[in-house]
Amino acid sequence: MVNSNSEVGVAVVTGAASGIGAEVSDRLSRTGYRVAGLDLRESDTDFPLTADVSDHQAVHEAVDRVTEELGPVSLLVTVAGYYEMIPVQEITLEAWRRMLGVHLGGTYNACAAVLPGMLEAGGGTIVTVSSELALGGGSEDAHYAAAKGAIIGFTKSLAVEVADRRIRVNCVAPGPTDTPLLEPTSPWRDQGFLETLPLRRLVRPNEVAEAVLFLVEEGTFFCGQILSPNAGAVI
Amino acid sequence: MVTGAGQGIGRATALRLAAEGATVAVNGREPAGKIDEVVEACGGVPAIADVSDPVAVEGMIAAVEGSAGPIGVLVANAAYMSMGPFLEQNPDDWWRQIETNLSGTFYLIRSVLPQMRRLGGGRIVIVSSEWGVTGWPNATAYAASKAGLISLGKTLGRELAPEGIITNVIAPGVTDTPQLEQDARDADVSMNEIKARYAAEIPAGRIGNPEEIAATVAFLAAGKSAALVGQVLQPNGGSTRSWA
Numbered sequence: 001m002v003n004s005n006s007e008v009g010v011a012v013v014t015g016a017a018s019g020i021g022a023e024v025s026d027r028l029s030r031t032g033y034r035v036a037g038l039d040l041r042e043s044d045t046d047f048p049l050t051a052d053v054s055d056h057q058a059v060h061e062a063v064d065r066v067t068e069e070l071g072p073v074s075l076l077v078t079v080a081g082y083y084e085m086i087p088v089q090e091i092t093l094e095a096w097r098r099m100l101g102v103h104l105g106g107t108y109n110a111c112a113a114v115l116p117g118m119l120e121a122g123g124g125t126i127v128t129v130s131s132e133l134a135l136g137g138g139s140e141d142a143h144y145a146a147a148k149g150a151i152i153g154f155t156k157s158l159a160v161e162v163a164d165r166r167i168r169v170n171c172v173a174p175g176p177t178d179t180p181l182l183e184p185t186s187p188w189r190d191q192g193f194l195e196t197l198p199l200r201r202l203v204r205p206n207e208v209a210e211a212v213l214f215l216v217e218e219g220t221f222f223c224g225q226i227l228s229p230n231a232g233a234v235i
Numbered sequence: 236m237v238t239g240a241g242q243g244i245g246r247a248t249a250l251r252l253a254a255e256g257a258t259v260a261v262n263g264r265e266p267a268g269k270i271d272e273v274v275e276a277c278g279g280v281p282a283i284a285d286v287s288d289p290v291a292v293e294g295m296i297a298a299v300e301g302s303a304g305p306i307g308v309l310v311a312n313a314a315y316m317s318m319g320p321f322l323e324q325n326p327d328d329w330w331r332q333i334e335t336n337l338s339g340t341f342y343l344i345r346s347v348l349p350q351m352r353r354l355g356g357g358r359i360v361i362v363s364s365e366w367g368v369t370g371w372p373n374a375t376a377y378a379a380s381k382a383g384l385i386s387l388g389k390t391l392g393r394e395l396a397p398e399g400i401i402t403n404v405i406a407p408g409v410t411d412t413p414q415l416e417q418d419a420r421d422a423d424v425s426m427n428e429i430k431a432r433y434a435a436e437i438p439a440g441r442i443g444n445p446e447e448i449a450a451t452v453a454f455l456a457a458g459k460s461a462a463l464v465g466q467v468l469q470p471n472g473g474s475t476r477s478w479a
Contacts, residue, residue, distance in 0.1 A: 198464050225471075
């Protein structure tokens with residue numbers, strides 16, 4: 001097993017400042033990765049960088065800095081995202097574009113930035129983050145589910161494109177998770193909703209991080225797969 | 236409790252769970268040297284029964300509790316496969332596959348559940364197959380039985396999760412196990428040739444190894460994966476579609 005005192009590689013985690021991203025960063029650090037956290041605000045990681053993941057140029061520059069400072073990136077986890085519920089007829093063009101720009105665009109930007117280095121190194125691992133809402137849909141979630149669903153198509157295609165060059169690409173699609181992304185008044189925190197979940201509770205952030213870690217460390221024959229720790233919300 | 240643990244994925248799973256500290260009940264259809272070898276390597280206990288025999292399964296599960304304590308993790312892995320063109324498959328072969336792969340898993344879970352309930356929770360990992368997801372020519376009964384296991388796992392995921400018994404399914408792709416010997420015989424080629432043929436169809440460019448599937452079982456058997464309920468995990472090197 002991995003010795004937590006020895007460096008096992010350099011990881012870039014987007015959305016590392018809070019919630020699932022912070023949990024993933026922490027878990028990877030404890031495994032021995034040197035973690036560069038990309039977020040709108042500074043993250044508690046080895047090499048925090050501030051950038052908007054929807055900004056193609058900014059993401060490339062950030063990854064270049066990581067490579068210069070820490071070395072080649074062997075792992076990318078794309079967590080950056082946000083959540084809002086809007087009835088479909090009230091989704092503005094701006095809200096639609098922002099949602100797709102951050103989730104799908106952010107995932108694409110980060111993957112495009114790390115891939116040349118991984119191809120040169122002859123291997124790497126990428127874990128994208130989608131959502132259970134991309135699998136099951138949800139009322140007032142049209143733009144979020146569309147963006148997260150697109151990440152699944154992107155992930156599967158990228159996975160088969162680079163699999164023969166020893167780059168493994170997979171996706172984690174969490175269910176409703178107990179993070180700041182879910183506001184205290186969110187319907188996903190409502191007891192009546194929780195009672196409908198087979199597990200009867202929200203997903204814990206560390207459970208999402210453990211799914212990511214499994215795909216990184218041990219899921220070596222997974223390629224283009226979607227792991228959904230979702231408390232049974234979508235089966 | 237790992238069924239079909241004398242070889243391949245079952246054997247690798249028994250060794251992996253033992254390495255993580257579990258006392259492993261090593262199941263095989265009948266007493267055999269390879270079962271003894273796994274029991275020895277695991278420091279576990281033998282558990283002999285044909286899983287398609289509900290009475291034998293009931294007796295085996297009770298005996299395991301007597302010798303090793305209540306079962307907290309069930310890995311339903313035992314399987315039988317017979318390939319051939321659909322209309323050339325005889326009904327006996329059809330039923331043997333359905334009874335071993337699908338009904339056998341039902342008998343196992345039914346017998347194990349009271350023990351898990353006494354423990355206040357448990358983990359059920361059902362080993363299905365990629366062919367249960369995609370279907371496969373000349374494997375109608377096998378694929379049907381494995382697809383049945385997926386629905387069984389999804390349903391039990393829903394039904395049992397409220398009481399802390401978590402069920403998930405693994406649908407491995409082509410894996411380097413003795414079962415490939417049969418595929419090689421069917422295709423009348425060498426083992427190396429059949430492996431190369433399968434590998435050529437897999438985006439990852441290789442077939443899986445039993446230890447990779449065992450690692451997936453170990454993840455689903457551990458507390459950290461509790462939020463996965465009724466899911467179908469597919470370690471298959473990316474081969475869920477056919478390539479023109």
